[in-house]
Amino acid sequence: MARAWLLAILLFCSTVQAAPAVRYCDYPVYPPISWSDGTHVRGLAPRVVEAVFARLGLGLETVVLGNWKRCLMDAAQGRVDVVLAYRTPERENDLVFAEVPVLREEVAVFYNRRRPLQVERLEDLRRYRGGLLFGESYGEAFDREVARAGNFEWVSDSQQNFGKLVRGRIDFIPYERRTGRLYIEHLAGGSDIAELPITLAVDHLRLAVSRRSPLAARMAEIDRELQRLADSGEIERWLAQSEAAYRDMIAQPEPRP
Known part of the structure; x- marks a missing residue:
């Protein structure tokens, strides 16, 4: 037994x-x-x-x-x-x-203070070059605009993306507001990065x-x-x-x- x-x-x-x-x-x-x-x-x-x-x-x-x-x-x-x-x-x-x-997260627009943007609505971003990570989506309306405008460069890494923004190789980054603020606190050149008051999406x-x-x-x-x-x-x-x-x-x- x-x-x-x-x-x-x-x-x-x-x-x-x-x-x-x-x-x-x-x-x-x-x-x-x-x-x-x-x-x-x-x-x-x-x-x-x-x-x-x-x-x-x-x-x-x-x-x-x-x-x-x-x-x-x-x-x-x-x-x-x-x-x-x-x-x-x-x-x-x-x-x-x-x-x-x-x-709950808000999607903001981060840009370089040395290259100010004139943006009041999502469609205004067509005049500028943006950066996104592969696979990122910020809602149906945003995704449609990205596909229509074709003004985005895609990368794999946030550090690379923000580095391009600091150096002026792109004009803006759509990014979660909380994450973006935290990320640029200790980023080299981060003092040049600001966010627009508009919110692209809430998700x-x-x-x-x-x-x-x-x-x-x-x-x-x-x-x-x-x-x-x-x-x-x-x-x-x-x-x-x-x-x-x-x-x-x-x-x-x-x-x-």
């Missing part, structure tokens, strides 16, 4: 260990939402995702790819289970979005599951856990902690040889 019990326990442990983890794809260039300390992905997004699936009894594997578009493509093909993204009609073909948002960052993932059938549970985190104030606390942690990391002096 003891041998039978031992065998059952070993089989149970083997089954638990073999259970696949949730594959979460992140492109950590959006502090305080997600960023890298050189070793780990940190920020509000990975913390929320980990908390939600821990409550569902699932582990988490974080996947970092070369750009944000790759994350979306892998989610569409089912190679990863989860991303955090804005909801658009095109993305809904491949992703199921949570109804409870993680965060909500949402947890999204690949339609090819088994997790797509558990969206009600996912929404329940997201609502719990929002109601408890955890999301706001984690956001503030991530901002502070990012500032601390950037402010650290370079290690001496």
Whole structure:
């Protein structure tokens, strides 16, 4: 009998260990939402995702790819289970979005003070050269304007994009207002970067599951856990902690040889 019990326990442990983890794809260039300390992905997004699936009894594997578009493509093909993204009609073909948002965000226009812009509405940006990251979307109206105007240069990295703005190679960057402000605080030449008072779009960052993932059938549970985190104030606390942690990391002096 003891041998039978031992065998059952070993089989149970083997089954638990073999259970696949949730594959979460992140492109950590959006502090305080997600960023890298050189070793780990940190920020509000990975913390929320980990908390939600821990409550569902699932582990988490974080996947970092070369750009944000790759994350979306892998989610569409089912190679990863989860991303955090804005909801658009095109993305809904491949992703199921949570109804409870993680965060409300405003999209601002960042520009170089040395090259002022005359912009009062979205269409006015056609006169200028903009920069975007591969895969970025800021709402249906913005995406239509980008496709119509054709005045954007696409890159993989925020540092490259803001560097081009500092050097005058592009005229503006559409970017989340909170993230942009935090990013330019310690950017070389960041004192030349300002933001226009207009808001291009207001959207909500949402947890999204690949339609090819088994997790797509558990969206009600996912929404329940997201609502719990929002109601408890955890999301706001984690956001503030991530901002502070990012500032601390950037402010650290370079290690001496």
